[in-house]
Amino acid sequence: xxxxxxxxxxxxxxxxxxxxxxxxxxxxxxxxxxxxxxxxxxxxxxxxxxxxxxxxxxxxxxxxxxxxxxxxxxxxxxxxxxxxxxxxxxxxxxxxxxxxxxxxxxxxxxxxxxxxxxxxxxxxxxxxxxxxxxxxxxxxxxxxxxxxxxxxxxxxxxxxxxxxxxxxxxxxxxxxxxxxxxxxxxxxxxxxxxxxxxxxxxxxxxxxxxxxxxxxxxxxxxxxxxxxxxxxxxxxxxxxxxxxxxxxxxxxxxxxxxxxxxxxxxxxxxxxxxxxxxxxxxxxxxxxxxxxxxxxxxxxxxxxxxxxxxxxxxxxxxxxxxxxxxxxxxxxxxxxxxxxxxxxxxxxxxxxxxxxxxxxxxxxxxxxxxxxxxxxxxxxxxxxxxxxxxxxxxxxxxxxxxxxxxxxx
Amino acid sequence: xxxxxxxxxxxxxxxxxxxxxxxxxxxxxxxxxxxxxxxxxxxxxxxxxxxxxxxxxxxxxxxxxxxxxxxxxxxxxxxxxxxxxxxxxxxxxxxxxxxxxxxxxxxxxxxxxxxxxxxxxxxxxxxxxxxxxxxxxxxxxxxxxxxxxxxxxxxxxxxxxxxxxxxxxxx
Numbered sequence: 001x002x003x004x005x006x007x008x009x010x011x012x013x014x015x016x017x018x019x020x021x022x023x024x025x026x027x028x029x030x031x032x033x034x035x036x037x038x039x040x041x042x043x044x045x046x047x048x049x050x051x052x053x054x055x056x057x058x059x060x061x062x063x064x065x066x067x068x069x070x071x072x073x074x075x076x077x078x079x080x081x082x083x084x085x086x087x088x089x090x091x092x093x094x095x096x097x098x099x100x101x102x103x104x105x106x107x108x109x110x111x112x113x114x115x116x117x118x119x120x121x122x123x124x125x126x127x128x129x130x131x132x133x134x135x136x137x138x139x140x141x142x143x144x145x146x147x148x149x150x151x152x153x154x155x156x157x158x159x160x161x162x163x164x165x166x167x168x169x170x171x172x173x174x175x176x177x178x179x180x181x182x183x184x185x186x187x188x189x190x191x192x193x194x195x196x197x198x199x200x201x202x203x204x205x206x207x208x209x210x211x212x213x214x215x216x217x218x219x220x221x222x223x224x225x226x227x228x229x230x231x232x233x234x235x236x237x238x239x240x241x242x243x244x245x246x247x248x249x250x251x252x253x254x255x256x257x258x259x260x261x262x263x264x265x266x267x268x269x270x271x272x273x274x275x276x277x278x279x280x281x282x283x284x285x286x287x288x289x290x291x292x293x294x295x296x297x298x299x300x301x302x303x304x305x306x307x308x309x310x311x312x313x314x315x316x317x318x319x320x321x322x323x324x325x326x327x328x329x330x331x332x333x334x335x336x337x338x339x340x341x342x343x344x345x346x347x348x349x350x351x352x353x354x355x356x357x358x359x360x361x362x363x364x365x366x367x368x369x370x371x372x373x374x375x376x377x378x379x380x381x382x383x384x385x386x387x388x389x390x391x392x393x394x395x396x397x398x399x400x401x402x403x404x405x406x407x408x409x
Numbered sequence: 410x411x412x413x414x415x416x417x418x419x420x421x422x423x424x425x426x427x428x429x430x431x432x433x434x435x436x437x438x439x440x441x442x443x444x445x446x447x448x449x450x451x452x453x454x455x456x457x458x459x460x461x462x463x464x465x466x467x468x469x470x471x472x473x474x475x476x477x478x479x480x481x482x483x484x485x486x487x488x489x490x491x492x493x494x495x496x497x498x499x500x501x502x503x504x505x506x507x508x509x510x511x512x513x514x515x516x517x518x519x520x521x522x523x524x525x526x527x528x529x530x531x532x533x534x535x536x537x538x539x540x541x542x543x544x545x546x547x548x549x550x551x552x553x554x555x556x557x558x559x560x561x562x563x564x565x566x567x568x569x570x571x572x573x574x575x576x577x578x579x580x
Contacts, residue, residue: 024412099442130541134465141473145445148480152438160484167481174473191541 003285005124009034038126039112042259049258049300050077056301060308087247092155095244099153104245104252106146111260113139118266119194121276121288132193133181136267137174140222143260144170147231150253151241162240165315166224166231172319173221173228176214176326183211183337184271187356197275202349205272207356210333210364212272214326219264220303221322223257227310228318265299266292273299329367336363413531417457424450433498437483445476459534462541 009030016026051066051074058065066073091097117132119125129135144166151163185191187207188199196204205212221228232240242253269275273295276288313321340359344352427447431440448471455464521527534540547553 096438099438129461130539131462131465134462134469138465138468138473141469141477144477145472145480148477148484149442152480152484163484164481167477171474171477 003121003123006285034126035116038115042112042115043255045262046255046259047077047081049262050080050255052297052300053258053304056304057308060304081251084248084251089249090244090246092244094155096153096155099149100244101249103146103150103153104242104249104256106149107143108252108256108259110139110143110146111256111263113142114263114267117193118263118270118292119197119275120292121285122282123285124289125194128192128194130190130192133185133191133196137178137181140170140174147241150245154241154244156244158237158239159241159243161237162231162243165237166241168315169221169224169228169231169318172322173218173326176322176330177218177222179327179330179334180211180214180218181271182334183208186334186337186341193270197270197277200274200277202353203272203274203277207353208272208333208337208360209357210329210360211337212268214330214333215271216268216299216302217326219268220306221318223260223264225257225261225303226307227313229307230312230315230318233312261303262296262300265303266296268299269295325367325371329363332363332367333360336360413457417454420450420453420457424454435498438480441476441480441483444479445472448472448476458531459540462544 012030012033013026016029017023021029054076055065055073066076069075069079091100114136116126117129117135119128147166147170148163151159151161151166154160184196184204187204188196190196190199224231230236232242237243242250245253269292275295276285276292278287278291281288281291336359337356340355344355347355424447427443427450430443431447434440434443448467451471452464452467455461455467548558549555
């Protein structure tokens with residue numbers, strides 16, 4: 001069965017060629033239309049995401065959320081957009097005008113660029129480059145640049161501090177992300193996103209659960225959401241890099257953040273949850289789009305769940321967590337995956353899957369054991385230094401031997 | 410003139426113009442941002458040469474790591490990262506610099522005019538060829554580049570260890 005997108009593309013090719021245009025020009029026009037279509041679709045979806053986000057956070061905080069405008073408050077985001085558009089556009093004194101205005105565009109555009117490589121269905125995909133996984137990293141790097149530009153050009157110390165934190169966070173979390181993205185590459189034997197989806201007759205979250213978890217954590221850090229939102233910690237640096245932006249320029253950052261969350265959800269679904277794969281997706285390509293968005297919105301919900309559950313992480317903990325846990329762990333997972341892949345070459349799929357799963361479980365168990373030992377040592381050190389509770393001196397003197405045995409766990 | 414040539418000329422003009430701005434602009438952060446544009450132009454050249462991996466690696470390493478590190482280092486210095494001196498931006502040796510660069514440029518032009526490859530139209534990659542796989546295999550194949558590759562790896566590892574030793578806080 002042919003999907004409507006391919007049908008329209010074939011029909012347009014026929015029409016344009018009938019006008020006597022060169023085949024190269026026809027391909028160019030079709031690609032251009034494809035870009036416009038995908039970008040518009042994703043941006044319209046972005047308006048809807050505002051509603052989803054506000055409704056979900058309301059439920060997590062035992063509220064109702066927007067409920068006045070339209071059924072279930074569905075028209076509320078449109079009103080929000082109009083409000084943002086008619087707000088006064090303020091450029092702070094001493095701002096670097098060109099860089100200041102370029103930054104929000106860059107922040108949103110880099111998120112849109114990621115959609116170019118996500119396959120929506122077996123026949124509906126933007127572009128299939130053979131270095132898709134690396135392309136994701138490269139585009140993320142340009143996104144970091146947009147945030148640094150915003151922080152620097154605003155001529156505001158809080159914005160600059162936010163930019164510093166962003167660099168520290170994004171550049172650090174890029175390291176385990178790059179390493180862990182090699183795991184699906186090893187499993188699929190290709191860096192192309194489309195090939196990775198094609199190879200997932202068993203979802204990679206089964207073969208590589210640790211890689212999936214690490215990719216999820218690092219991508220939350222890359223989009224700068226709670227618990228990694230210290231780049232815009234409102235209690236410390238007001239709003240971070242976008243403090244000076246008003247109106248639609250702020251709106252672009254906001255839309256970029258929401259869309260980035262959905263984009264990494266879609267990437268996670270593509271890399272670890274089988275992408276468009278599902279029952280009858282190969283016969284009816286449109287079903288693949290539905291499956292991809294169901295998976296992506298489920299992951300989006302998990303991201304929101306994490307965001308509204310965990311408190312903000314402190315900056316030294318954030319860096320320690322990355323460099324002392326995630327980076328060594330992702331290296332270990334990569335080495336184990338590579339060795340197991342070589343050992344089990346030619347094995348049937350179920351043996352391969354179970355072997356990979358067992359390898360991941362062993363690495364995960366060792367990590368948890370080491371972490372538990374470290375935490376126990378840390379607790380003993382803290383308890384040994386200061387007394388956790390104030391005890392009257394006569395009680396402490398009377399039960400000196402029992403108190404030492406109770407304070408040490 | 411083919412579409413490829415038009416794109417090449419536009420991107421080359423952008424790259425060279427951005428490169429010129431890097432050395433002439435007085436604001437250091439602006440210079441770094443122009444450098445980003447220039448490096449991005451180089452990545453586009455790799456794409457035009459069907460070297461997708463090199464293009465993406467160029468963006469990851471040069472824009473994602475080196476340019477951001479430079480901007481970060483500049484931001485850690487004074488707020489006014491501007492060269493405010495009214496002096497002209499050339500020093501006393503500009504004539505020598507111009508002479509040497511002209512000689513080098515002329516030499517390169519002369520060498521390329523001798524080379525027959527400049528007049529050959531770039532052939533399309535044969536179907537089914539995976540340049541990325543070939544690159545990966547030749548990097549670890551003993552018949553190809555395994556020795557330089559491993560040497561470079563050891564060098565980078567030594568640099569990493571050295572950075573840790575320098576930054577180590579001995580108590």
